Amino acid sequence: MTDQSTPLAPRQRISPVSRVAEIVTSSPVVLIASIILLVVVLTALFAPWLVPHDPVRLTPSVRLKPPSETYWLGTDAYGRDLFSRILMGGRVSLVVGVAAAIFAVFFGLILGLFAGYIRWIDAVLMRMVDGLMAIPSILLAIAIVSLWGATIWTVLIAITIPEVPRVVRLVRSLVLSAREEPYVEAAIAAGSSTALIMRRHLVPNTIAPLIIQGTYICASAILTEAILSFLGAGINPSTPSWGNIMAEGRIYFQINPGIVLWPGLVVSVAILSINLLGDAVRDALDPRMAKRGIER
Amino acid sequence: MSNGLLDIRNLRIALNGNKDQQVVKGLNLSIEPGQTMCLVGESGSGKSLSALATMGLLPPVLSPIAGSIKLKGEELLGASPARMRELRATSMSMIFQEPMTALNPVARVGQQIEEVLEFHTNLSQSARRKRVMEMMEGVHLPDVEKMYRSFPHQLSGGQRQRIMIAMALVMGPQLLIADEPTTALDVTTQAQILSLIRELREQQGTAVLFITHDMGVVSEIADDVTVLKLGEVMETQNVENLLRHPQTDYTRQLLQAVPSHVPRMARAEGSKEIVLSTDKLCKTYGGGGIFTRAREVKAAQDVSIKLMKGRTLGIVGESGSGKSTVARCIMRLIDPTSGSIMVGGSDIATLKQRELKPQRKKIQIVFQDPMRSLNPRIEVGQSIIEGPLNFGVPRAKAMARARELLELVGLPASAIDRFPHQFSGGQRQRIAIARALAMEPDVLVADEAVSALDVSVQAQVLELLAELQQRLGLGILFITHDLGVAAQICDEVIVMQYGRVVEYGPAAQVLGAPQEDYTKALISAAPGRDWDFANFRPFSEAPLAP
Numbered sequence: 001m002t003d004q005s006t007p008l009a010p011r012q013r014i015s016p017v018s019r020v021a022e023i024v025t026s027s028p029v030v031l032i033a034s035i036i037l038l039v040v041v042l043t044a045l046f047a048p049w050l051v052p053h054d055p056v057r058l059t060p061s062v063r064l065k066p067p068s069e070t071y072w073l074g075t076d077a078y079g080r081d082l083f084s085r086i087l088m089g090g091r092v093s094l095v096v097g098v099a100a101a102i103f104a105v106f107f108g109l110i111l112g113l114f115a116g117y118i119r120w121i122d123a124v125l126m127r128m129v130d131g132l133m134a135i136p137s138i139l140l141a142i143a144i145v146s147l148w149g150a151t152i153w154t155v156l157i158a159i160t161i162p163e164v165p166r167v168v169r170l171v172r173s174l175v176l177s178a179r180e181e182p183y184v185e186a187a188i189a190a191g192s193s194t195a196l197i198m199r200r201h202l203v204p205n206t207i208a209p210l211i212i213q214g215t216y217i218c219a220s221a222i223l224t225e226a227i228l229s230f231l232g233a234g235i236n237p238s239t240p241s242w243g244n245i246m247a248e249g250r251i252y253f254q255i256n257p258g259i260v261l262w263p264g265l266v267v268s269v270a271i272l273s274i275n276l277l278g279d280a281v282r283d284a285l286d287p288r289m290a291k292r293g294i295e296r
Numbered sequence: 297m298s299n300g301l302l303d304i305r306n307l308r309i310a311l312n313g314n315k316d317q318q319v320v321k322g323l324n325l326s327i328e329p330g331q332t333m334c335l336v337g338e339s340g341s342g343k344s345l346s347a348l349a350t351m352g353l354l355p356p357v358l359s360p361i362a363g364s365i366k367l368k369g370e371e372l373l374g375a376s377p378a379r380m381r382e383l384r385a386t387s388m389s390m391i392f393q394e395p396m397t398a399l400n401p402v403a404r405v406g407q408q409i410e411e412v413l414e415f416h417t418n419l420s421q422s423a424r425r426k427r428v429m430e431m432m433e434g435v436h437l438p439d440v441e442k443m444y445r446s447f448p449h450q451l452s453g454g455q456r457q458r459i460m461i462a463m464a465l466v467m468g469p470q471l472l473i474a475d476e477p478t479t480a481l482d483v484t485t486q487a488q489i490l491s492l493i494r495e496l497r498e499q500q501g502t503a504v505l506f507i508t509h510d511m512g513v514v515s516e517i518a519d520d521v522t523v524l525k526l527g528e529v530m531e532t533q534n535v536e537n538l539l540r541h542p543q544t545d546y547t548r549q550l551l552q553a554v555p556s557h558v559p560r561m562a563r564a565e566g567s568k569e570i571v572l573s574t575d576k577l578c579k580t581y582g583g584g585g586i587f588t589r590a591r592e593v594k595a596a597q598d599v600s601i602k603l604m605k606g607r608t609l610g611i612v613g614e615s616g617s618g619k620s621t622v623a624r625c626i627m628r629l630i631d632p633t634s635g636s637i638m639v640g641g642s643d644i645a646t647l648k649q650r651e652l653k654p655q656r657k658k659i660q661i662v663f664q665d666p667m668r669s670l671n672p673r674i675e676v677g678q679s680i681i682e683g684p685l686n687f688g689v690p691r692a693k694a695m696a697r698a699r700e701l702l703e704l705v706g707l708p709a710s711a712i713d714r715f716p717h718q719f720s721g722g723q724r725q726r727i728a729i730a731r732a733l734a735m736e737p738d739v740l741v742a743d744e745a746v747s748a749l750d751v752s753v754q755a756q757v758l759e760l761l762a763e764l765q766q767r768l769g770l771g772i773l774f775i776t777h778d779l780g781v782a783a784q785i786c787d788e789v790i791v792m793q794y795g796r797v798v799e800y801g802p803a804a805q806v807l808g809a810p811q812e813d814y815t816k817a818l819i820s821a822a823p824g825r826d827w828d829f830a831n832f833r834p835f836s837e838a839p840l841a842p
Binding site for chain 1: 629653656657659660661664665669671673682683687728
């Protein structure tokens with residue numbers, strides 16, 4: 001009784017490259033955001049070769065100069081070239097942003113998987129997570145940095161830790177619903193181990209939301225790093241970052257407002273671009289959002 | 297014929313306005329006041345879309361590209377949104393399949409009915425309230441004062457559907473569109489709702505456009521029937537004529553696929569080998585909270601069953617009867633509270649996960665929902681071989697076996713590297729069966745395995761199960777709410793209610809000559825039980841008493 005009356009649908013596979021291309025070109029705004037982000041990343045990556053001046057060399061003779069042909073965005077209170085500093089500062093900000101996103105997603109995924117799948121861990125872990133979330137994240141970050149001193153690693157840890165609970169909650173909720181799916185029950189009935197069920201059936205369900213969450217964490221980490229530097233709890237002032245450039249320029253705002261405004265503008269534009277891209281990825285990966293778009 | 301209350305002429309609905317992607321292809325339909333027109337078809341036939349087009353509620357990607365829909369002579373296609381809103385409130389209304397999602401969960405049901413009156417009439421508050429109370433009494437809700445103040449979750453499914461009907465009819469519309477209004481309900485509740493719709497139609501002279509996939513329901517409620525297939529009208533006939541003398545092959549096939557409520561001939565006793573048995577199986581939820589005494593729910597109580605090799609044991613019952621709880625306990629997807637489960641000579645009820653693993657091989661399950669029972673992200677071949685790999689079968693051998701199994705369940709072996717979304721519901725259910733068989737089990741648990749399928753596909757899958765049983769000597773535990781399906785596939789039947797076994801015996805006896813009142817009530821509520829659809833006549837006219 002072979003049932004050949006209903007032919008199989010044709011094979012179809014979408015390559016990851018064309019999928020990315022599809023997301024990027026989904027709207028002009030997203031395209032612009034992608035281009036801006038690409039420029040920011042490339043300039044930060046190649047900053048040591050692109051900077052017109054040494055970003056840390058003090059030149060007291062040219063303090064607080066307005067923008068000119070030699071100093072494109074002017075100079076700061078120690079006569080350092082602002083443009084070069086912003087270019088170099090992007091390196092710290094982007095590294096912190098990307099690394100915080102990766103670490104937060106990684107640890108959040110592991111903890112969330114266990115919390116969602118194993119009942120007794122859930123009760124204990126989620127109360128700890130609740131406790132962690134009750135502390136304002138900037139406050140927690142400042143506490144951690146002042147405890148261990150300001151290096152790029154402690155700043156990174158200080159920014160990552162407050163982000164982890166959010167990821168844990170997200171992953172846990174996804175796992176809680178995925179574990180009720182009949183295909184997971186079928187895998188249990190087939191004698192699959194917990195590790196195999198997590199790897200094959202649960203983790204793939206969390207990937208799309210995690211990519212999206214990751215972009216938001218990245219944006220918020222860049223902002224948090226800037227805030228920490230601005231408050232003086234960030235990494236060593238000798239290494240330029242968008243936050244500490246602004247912090248140092250604050251006192252000279254009336255003489256040369258550019259020292260605060262230019263890095264501020266770059267931070268805003270970079271975060272806006274990341275968030276826009278995150279929204280685009282969410283729309284592309286979440287079928288419910290796409291549907292809502294149609295019904296609108 | 298053209299002066300009906302609702303007149304649909306040559307209606308064509310297309311995806312993105314594209315002529316080549318028509319989902320409704322030239323629908324003609326006419327309903328007189330006080331008449332019930334049934335729109336019948338399998339999934340994808342365009343029956344719901346036609347109703348939504350009438351209500352002006354089509355999703356934007358779909359649009360009518362030709363034809364006309366006239367209500368009392370007024371053209372609805374192209375009417376302004378404001379006018380459509382007005383008409384939806386006063387002249388036509390619609391009820392849906394799932395009353396829980398159609399009601400606002402955070403508003404009291406009485407107020408939800410009253411809201412309609414508030415927007416579309418000038419009645420005073422007390423007059424509105426009085427009208428709502430009358431309406432709620434009209435749909436036979438008990439204790440309307442209390443009901444008025446209830447929230448949707450405090451009502452049963454049948455009560456919620458009554459509220460929806462009250463809401464739909466409160467403005468006294470001339471046309472009621474009912475889109476599978478009883479599909480999500482239990483059979484006894486379904487019978488009550490059907491008789492309510494019939495009664496209201498007679499009292500108020502409302503015309504009813506009733507959408508369903510269930511021929512049993514059609515035979516109960518329709519005056520006229522329009523059969524749709526993939527957007528095309530197959531035929532329109534008086535219900536009696538349609539059931540006796542279907543004009544097209546498609547209708548004939550559709551009717552022949554309807555499982556009859558008369559149990560099939562008993563099969564000769566086969567093997568005496570017991571492959572699965574339970575003794576006094578109990579599952580209790582809740583109870584024993586730390587601060588409060590949570591209410592105990594006895595989902596299954598003292599369930600004792602015996603399944604022989606090569607036989608099929610059916611468990612039937614309404615929702616909440618505990619039939620799925622029993623299946624999940626037997627699969628050890630949940631832990632039973634007490635009692636024993638004997639699979640192939642060992643009691644698995646209390647085994648720890650590690651000791652349980654070798655026993656898992658012997659008993660496999662097929663679930664209800666074909667869309668969710670396969671992991672959408674991995675190829676079906678990977679799903680099939682997951683079990684065998686867990687038991688140490690080499691990958692190449694498991695893959696070769698998976699190809700054989702796909703052919704065994706009626707799919708080409710080349711389907712092995714495709715993803716679940718590339719298959720239809722029936723095909724996916726075949727793959728789920730192949731996955732279960734890959735473990736070479738002694739027992740197959742089918743938990744509502746054909747309930748989500750169209751009736752013609754359902755018939756094919758049932759046939760497949762019967763064939764596999766004969767070839768492999770499987771014992772099948774078949775869980776269903778559909779007495780017709782149970783009558784056609786089961787050797788023995790258990791009827792469950794509130795977690796208890798009400799009646800247990802050979803299918804012919806339980807379904808043919810039930811002893812218990814509850815079984816009798818279930819059977820008499822089943823829609824279309826008097827019709828022998830496959831032979832195009834009522835059972836009363838059958839040449840020999842069955």
